[in-house]
Amino acid sequence: MTPSRTRAFATCLAFVSLLACAGGDTPPRAPPDGGAPWLTAEPVAFGADGLTPALSIPPFAGESVALWARSEPGTCFAVASLEDAQGRAWVRQREAGPYCTGCEVRTSIAQEEALFVLPSGEGFASHEGFTVRFGLMACETLTPLRTGGAPRLQLAWLPRERIPERGRLSLRFLVSRHSMLQGHPERQRELLERLNDELAEAGLEVTLDAVAELPDAAEETRFWTTELAGLSALRDGAPPALDMTVDVVFAGCLLYDDPFFGPPVPVEGFTPRVGGGAGPASAVFMPGLRCDAFGGGGPAPWPLNAYAKVLAHELGHFLGIYHSVETDGTADLLSDTGELNIMNAHPSRAAARGWSPAQRRQLLSHPWVRPAPRP
Ligand SMILES: [Zn+2]
Structure with missing residues (x-):
């Protein structure tokens, strides 16, 4: 986290007063809302550069998609790249801080486990399929970690056919x-x-x-x-x-x-x-x-x-x-x-x-x- 962003964040809090702001050998756990038809990928490891390989989400019939990613306790990670079926990059790198400000699809840092609900209707056509990579972050400083490690990441995704009207x-x-x-x-x-x-x-x-x-x-x-x-x-x-x-x-x-x-x-x-x-x-x-x-x-x-x-x-x-x-x-x-x-x-x-x-x-x-x- 840069000092200026830290300041901006804390200032936000001072006024508003509010913010906003798996792996190893353990068996895979089901995503959080049991019963939903989540699709799962094979667990992957964070490589020497702190990045997972690119994970492909195939095209689906639907309007939006939620990703559920889980790593190990004490591990922080963020979306490090997001590329659509046309090859356009919506996220290019990990950014310091609690969430990415320079990305065209914004997501927040995750600790151990998180849901990422990717937006639809703002240009990013998730239903055509895309690839995503995750990268390790330092939990203490919210900065990218470029060293590898043992932690693994388990990914599941849940396409939503239609966003309800109500x-x-x-x-x-x-x-x-x-x-x-x-x-x-x-x-x-x-x-x-x-x-x-x-x-x-x-x-x-x-x-x-x-x-x-x-x-x-x-x-x-x-x-x-x-x-x-x-x-x-x-x-x-x-x-x-x-x-x-x-x-x-x-x-x-x-x-x-x-x-x-x-x-x-x-x-x-x-x-x-x-x-x-x-x-x-x-x-x-x-x-x-x-x-x-x-x-x-x-x-x-x-x-x-x-x-x-x-x-x-x-x-x-x-x-x-x-x-x-x-x-x-x-x-x-x-x-x-x-x-x-x-x-x-x-x-x-x-x-x-x-x-x-x-x-x-x-x-x-x-x-x-x-x-x-x-x-
Ligand atoms: Zn808020």
Whole structure:
């Protein structure tokens, strides 16, 4: 990560307060949503240059494709090249940082395991087939590693025949004692309603399929792009994850702690990776405590409207959407998004509202989004 990017990132967090921002001899594990017809490739190894061989995804009948890649614990990797059937390169190299800014198809760094939902309809014709290579990254510095190693990579892909016009996404609320939602099912229902108001324009409806308490959740959790153990620990006491269901963790104080820049900053919401569904701490995290109000502050009474808007923004990240414009000026790669949009880097602003058709398409492409009937 370059110092300037580090600064841009932390600045983003300081204001918005949120980010966005297999192998060996172990037997292959199935991709995360059991039952779906994922296609798998033979596991490959990262070579001496830190790169896998080119892996071919054959042409398919469909509108989008999700890739699931898994390496070994402690291994970070990124898409290092992406070339379509015409020979056009959409990703040419690994770039330092949490996600690629110079690529024409943007993806985020992966730790151990990740889902990559490749966009469609923005020029990249995934259904004609393509080749992809992955490259090792240093988890500590988010920079490309050019040395080889033993780690292997297992790849599976899931073509989606049609992106649904309307989608439904299942949520589970994991509520700590630090949250204003604890012990208040009526507030949970109201939050869900407001959240659905925010998502309606995107054609997405969320359902609350389970609620569980997190009695032992820490009062304060510090984390960073690849330092997610604290966030993972928040779910330790929770029942096992549900299939194709996004966990929304209502935690205590959440502090983004960039080892390269500045003091830790509180966030209004956090999604560890743009493109959720696999890998460590794959969930959406919402704070329950203000970080400066320990010792009697108790759960912070955030207005539900604003809280729902931030949660909708975080679900946008989980489903694969970047900020419409990052605080360092990097625009997303969607042709129809302006800055004034719920995926604005400052979602609390009144003018940050609504979704564009391309964002809607990206949301509904995620394999966890099921087709929903018209209301
Ligand atoms: Zn964000």
